[in-house]
Amino acid sequence: MINIEELKFDEKGLIPAIVVDAVTKRVLTLAYMNRESLQVSMEKELTCFWSRSRNELWLKGETSGNYQHIVSITADCDNDALVVMVEPDGPACHTGTTSCFENPVFQSEERHEFSYQGLMDLIEGRKVEKKEGSYTTYLFEKGLDKILKKVGEECTEVIIAAKDNDKPETIYEIADLAYHVMVLMIEQGISLEDIHKELASRHVIDHKVKQEKMTK
Numbered sequence: 001m002i003n004i005e006e007l008k009f010d011e012k013g014l015i016p017a018i019v020v021d022a023v024t025k026r027v028l029t030l031a032y033m034n035r036e037s038l039q040v041s042m043e044k045e046l047t048c049f050w051s052r053s054r055n056e057l058w059l060k061g062e063t064s065g066n067y068q069h070i071v072s073i074t075a076d077c078d079n080d081a082l083v084v085m086v087e088p089d090g091p092a093c094h095t096g097t098t099s100c101f102e103n104p105v106f107q108s109e110e111r112h113e114f115s116y117q118g119l120m121d122l123i124e125g126r127k128v129e130k131k132e133g134s135y136t137t138y139l140f141e142k143g144l145d146k147i148l149k150k151v152g153e154e155c156t157e158v159i160i161a162a163k164d165n166d167k168p169e170t171i172y173e174i175a176d177l178a179y180h181v182m183v184l185m186i187e188q189g190i191s192l193e194d195i196h197k198e199l200a201s202r203h204v205i206d207h208k209v210k211q212e213k214m215t216k
Contacts, residue, residue: 004035008080014050015082019092022071022085023196024117028092029100031060033082038073045070047084066090116192119179124186139183147187150180 009015014032021028031049033041037057040048044059047068051058061067068086075082093100126136139147154177161169185191 002075002079004038006079007038007075007082008078009034010080014052015080017047017049017073017082017084019047019068019084019086022087023193024115026099026115026117027101028068028086028088028098038082041070041084042073047086060092061089064090066092068092116182120182120186120192123182127186136183139180140187144187147180147184151177151184154180 007015013034015034015038017031017033019028019031020026031047032052033048034050037048037050040057040059047060047070049058049060050056067089068084069089071085071087073082073084091098093102123136126134127140130137130141139150154173157173158170158177161173185195
């Protein structure tokens with residue numbers, strides 16, 4: 001860990017802070033911190049920035065309630081920029097959107113950005129706005145029993161592929177299983193954040209168990 005004194009603030013005493021959702025990995029906003037706001041951020045574990053327009057400290061969420069709970073702060077190789085991983089209570093942008101970055105400038109026709117949340121949104125869209133010929137819509141129309149049957153079938157396919165030590169086939173089947181589990185999640189009203197929080201809580205428990213074993 002480095003300390004604040006090792007960071008390189010610009011001539012105005014500021015350092016850029018890129019805020020990223022710790023669950024979705026989506027960039028939420030770009031803001032600036034000075035030494036004081038960074039210190040406040042670490043003490044409160046809430047993002048606090050320096051407002052260049054108002055020329056004052058700005059605790060994100062103080063008026064809106066959309067606090068950003070800090071998971072970690074990491075400096076780049078030159079120590080002159082920060083990445084702040086957070087768990088947000090609400091939208092990051094003053095316009096009410098999740099992220100401040102919502103205006104596409106360019107999109108490659110050959111390469112496409114993928115995210116689990118993007119896939120979840122697509123799956124949910126197939127449930128809300130049914131699309132004719134869509135396999136996902138078909139699963140939702142058939143209901144829970146059909147979805148559970150497919151999850152069970154894909155579990156079996158993963159086991160068979162792994163037992164055969166067929167890595168490419170195992171990857172393929174795991175992807176199929178992941179997709180069908182996500183369909184089940186949407187059907188049951190379970191979000192990626194729900195799973196993230198559950199796994200995070202287990203990590204803490206596991207860490208404590210390891211510490212207890214080491215002290216015995």
